Amino acid sequence: MNKFNSFAILTITTLLIACGRSEKTYEVEALKVTTETVSASTMPVGKHYVGKVEEESSTPVSFTGMGTVTRVYVQEGQYVARGQLVAEMDPVQCENTLQATKAAYDQALDTQKRMEVLYESQSISEIDWINVQTKVQQARSSFQMAGKALADCRLKAPCSGIVGKKEIESGMTALPSQPVCTILNISKVKVKVSVPEKEIASFNPRQGGTGKGVTITAEALGGKSFHSNYFVRDIQGDVLTHTYDVRFSVNNPGLELLPGMVVNVTTEADETGIDGTNQTITVPLRSVQQGADGHQFVWVIKDNKAYRQPVEVGQALGDRIIILSGPNEGDKIIVEGYQKVSEGSIVK
Numbered sequence: 001m002n003k004f005n006s007f008a009i010l011t012i013t014t015l016l017i018a019c020g021r022s023e024k025t026y027e028v029e030a031l032k033v034t035t036e037t038v039s040a041s042t043m044p045v046g047k048h049y050v051g052k053v054e055e056e057s058s059t060p061v062s063f064t065g066m067g068t069v070t071r072v073y074v075q076e077g078q079y080v081a082r083g084q085l086v087a088e089m090d091p092v093q094c095e096n097t098l099q100a101t102k103a104a105y106d107q108a109l110d111t112q113k114r115m116e117v118l119y120e121s122q123s124i125s126e127i128d129w130i131n132v133q134t135k136v137q138q139a140r141s142s143f144q145m146a147g148k149a150l151a152d153c154r155l156k157a158p159c160s161g162i163v164g165k166k167e168i169e170s171g172m173t174a175l176p177s178q179p180v181c182t183i184l185n186i187s188k189v190k191v192k193v194s195v196p197e198k199e200i201a202s203f204n205p206r207q208g209g210t211g212k213g214v215t216i217t218a219e220a221l222g223g224k225s226f227h228s229n230y231f232v233r234d235i236q237g238d239v240l241t242h243t244y245d246v247r248f249s250v251n252n253p254g255l256e257l258l259p260g261m262v263v264n265v266t267t268e269a270d271e272t273g274i275d276g277t278n279q280t281i282t283v284p285l286r287s288v289q290q291g292a293d294g295h296q297f298v299w300v301i302k303d304n305k306a307y308r309q310p311v312e313v314g315q316a317l318g319d320r321i322i323i324l325s326g327p328n329e330g331d332k333i334i335v336e337g338y339q340k341v342s343e344g345s346i347v348k
Contacts, residue, residue, distance in 0.1 A: 032347070048264065050264060050265070051216065051262070053261040069090075087155045087180050188251055191265060216228060286319075288321060289338065
């Protein structure tokens with residue numbers, strides 16, 4: 001064996017011995033997490049919908065004649081009482097018409113007074129006397145109509161409510177029946193929800209509009225709740241969405257619910273037994289994650305390792321949420337510490 005081979009063998013042997021001496025075993029440290037065992041609880045569960053507030057009625061307010069609007073006294077969103085002045089129209093033309101018709105009426109009355117003497121003395125015929133009376137009646141009607149037209153130059157609210165959209169401003173020409181504004185009655189409001197056709201049987205019109213009560217929650221009002229158990233539903237559904245509109249009547253004495261406001265509508269619990277409750281699986285709301293593909297999941301522990309479990313969720317109940325499909329009873333899910341977990345991570 002030459003010197004080169006001896007040196008190579010010696011070098012390899014030295015390296016092998018060094019590697020053998022330095023070899024150590026590294027263990028992956030388990031991630032600490034907090035878990036919860038999935039279990040079904042007995043609790044009332046109702047259907048959840050998103051609704052929109054509508055006014056009880058909408059009344060357009062308009063002039064009966066044509067003319068120039070000199071002033072509008074109301075603003076959008078303002079409350080007006082019945083009989084309150086809303087707007088005024090230039091009255092000059094109506095005043096002139098009233099004076100002309102009054103003169104014609106006075107003349108007819110004077111003619112009638114003079115012809116009455118002749119009629120009593122039988123100097124004129126019965127038909128002439130009837131013609132005189134007819135002209136008086138015609139003049140009276142014209143005078144009264146002119147008086148009403150002048151009064152109608154001052155437009156007053158026909159009902160109490162909130163001013164909706166204002167269509168005409170001062171200086172514009174108003175046409176007959178052209179709305180100056182609309183007045184919305186919101187002392188009562190309607191909450192419209194779209195109910196899927198597979199659930200519409202729960203809202204049976206044979207109940208006389210009463211039956212399934214609902215709780216209406218308005219986030220815009222700080223989560224304030226209202227109650228209703230009176231509803232009407234549409235007969236024809238939407239052919240595209242396969243839903244039916246159901247409208248709940250809600251008392252609104254404080255005028256807090258406004259048209260267009262979005263609210264949450266929750267029905268009373270569906271009865272499945274004597275106690276009227278359902279077996280429901282819920283998990284903490286924070287434990288439900290959303291992946292990059294947009295699907296929701298929870299972390300489930302099996303053999304001390306974390307795995308993703310796709311879930312289908314239902315209604316949120318405070319800080320928890322109903323699980324419609326996903327983990328089963330007895331499964332352990334991660335509720336804290338999931339931020340550092342990945343698929344297959346060892347946890348404890």
